[in-house]
Amino acid sequence: MNMINVDRSANTDWVILFFCWLIASVSMLGSLFFSEIMGFAPCVLCWYQRICIYPLVLIFGIGLFSFDAGVIKYSRPLAIAGWFIALYHTLLYSGFLPKSIQPCSEGVSCTEKYIELFGFLSIPLLSLLSFSAIIALLYILQRRISS
Amino acid sequence: MKKKQIVVLASIVLVLLFVMGSFLFKDRQQDTLSSLARKNADALVREHSQTMGSASAKVAIVEFMDPGCETCRAFDPFIKQMMAAYPGKIKLVIRYAPLHQGADYAVALLEAARKQGKYWETLQVMYDTQPNWAAHHNPQPQLIWQFLPRIGLNVERLKKDMNDPEITRLIGQDMADARTLKVTKTPGFFVNGKPLVSFGYEQMQALVEAELRANY
Numbered sequence: 001m002n003m004i005n006v007d008r009s010a011n012t013d014w015v016i017l018f019f020c021w022l023i024a025s026v027s028m029l030g031s032l033f034f035s036e037i038m039g040f041a042p043c044v045l046c047w048y049q050r051i052c053i054y055p056l057v058l059i060f061g062i063g064l065f066s067f068d069a070g071v072i073k074y075s076r077p078l079a080i081a082g083w084f085i086a087l088y089h090t091l092l093y094s095g096f097l098p099k100s101i102q103p104c105s106e107g108v109s110c111t112e113k114y115i116e117l118f119g120f121l122s123i124p125l126l127s128l129l130s131f132s133a134i135i136a137l138l139y140i141l142q143r144r145i146s147s
Numbered sequence: 148m149k150k151k152q153i154v155v156l157a158s159i160v161l162v163l164l165f166v167m168g169s170f171l172f173k174d175r176q177q178d179t180l181s182s183l184a185r186k187n188a189d190a191l192v193r194e195h196s197q198t199m200g201s202a203s204a205k206v207a208i209v210e211f212m213d214p215g216c217e218t219c220r221a222f223d224p225f226i227k228q229m230m231a232a233y234p235g236k237i238k239l240v241i242r243y244a245p246l247h248q249g250a251d252y253a254v255a256l257l258e259a260a261r262k263q264g265k266y267w268e269t270l271q272v273m274y275d276t277q278p279n280w281a282a283h284h285n286p287q288p289q290l291i292w293q294f295l296p297r298i299g300l301n302v303e304r305l306k307k308d309m310n311d312p313e314i315t316r317l318i319g320q321d322m323a324d325a326r327t328l329k330v331t332k333t334p335g336f337f338v339n340g341k342p343l344v345s346f347g348y349e350q351m352q353a354l355v356e357a358e359l360r361a362n363y
Binding site: 014021026033037038065 | 150151153154157158161162164165168169172173331
C-alpha cells in the first residue's frame with residue numbers, strides 16, 4: 001500500500017517537471033517561429049529572455065530522463081532571471097515604464113507591436129506567463145519533494 | 148522506460164507541429180503577398196522606374212533594391228546571366244527600398260547620374276566598390292565619389308542634380324510602394340507581378356522560367 005503511494009507521488013512529481021519542460025519547449029519553438037518563420041526580428045530584451053528559456057529545455061529534459069530533484073536547484077536561477085527581464089519588458093511594452101530608459105535605442109525596438117493575441121497577449125506578456133508558470137511549478141515541486 | 152518514451156514522443160510532436168505551422172504560414176504568406184501584388188499592380192512599376200532590356204520583353208523582373216545591400220550585389224550577376232541567356236525576353240525594372248543607413252544618399256547619386264545617361268554604369272560601380280563604402284557598422288556613401296570619375300561622370304553637375312527635389316519625391320514613392328507590397332527585405336523580386344517569397348537562386352530561376360514558358 002505504502003509503496004504504491006510513494007510511486008504515485010513520484011509520478012506526480014515527474015508530471016509536474018514534464019509540464020515545466022513542455023512550457024519551456026513551447027516557448028522556445030514559439031519564439032523561433034516568430035523570428036525565423038514570421039520574420040519578426042528579436043530585440044535585445046527578447047534575446048536575454050531567450051538566453052534564460054532555451055537552456056531550460058535541456059535542463060528539464062535531462063531531469064525528466066533520470067528523474068533528479070537537483071533539477072530544481074539548477075533551473076530556478078534561470079527561470080527567475082528570465083522572469084525579471086520579461087517583467088521589465090512587459091512594463092516597457094505596455095508603457096508603464098518610460099521609453100527613454102530602455103536599453104535598445106538602436107536596432108530593433110523593444111516596444112514595437114508585432115502581435116497581440118486576443119487583443120492583449122503580446123510577446124513579452126507570453127514570455128512573462130511562461131516564466132511565471134515555470135517558477136510556480138518548480139515551487140510546488142520543491143514543496144512536494146521536501147515534505 | 149515509459150516516461151522516456153513520453154518525452155521523446157512529445158519532442159517529436161512539438162517539432163512536427165512547428166514544421167507544419169511553418170508550411171501553413173509560408174503558404175498563407177504566398178497567397179497574401181501574391182494577392183497584394185495583384186491588387187496593387189500599379190505600385191510595381193512607376194513612370195520614373197529605370198528599366199534594362201527590351202521594352203517588348205514579356206517577362207518583367209521588378210527588383211526592389213538598395214545599392215548598399217550585399218545580397219542585391221551578389222544577385223545582380225545572376226539576373227544579368229538570365230537576361231543574357233534569353234535575349235530580348237527579360238527586362239529588369241529597378242525600384243528602390245533604401246533600407247540601409249546612408250542608402251538614400253547612394254540612390255540620389257544614382258538618380259543624378261541618370262541625368263548624364265550613366266545610370267547602369269554608376270550602379271555597376273556602386274556594386275563593384277560596395278565593400279569600400281557600405282560597411283554595416285560604418286556606412287560612408289560619400290566615399291563613392293572617388294570612384295565616379297572613372298566612368299566619365301561630370302562630378303560638379305552630379306552634385307547639383309543630387310539635390311533635385313524630384314529625386315526625394317521619387318525615393319519616397321518607391322518606399323511607399325515597397326510598404327504597400329510588403330517588401331521588408333532587399334532584394335525584393337516580382338516576376339510579372341508574382342512575388343519571390345522563398346528567397347534563393349533556384350527559386351528565382353524557377354519563377355523566371357515558369358514565366359518564360361507561359362509567355363513564349
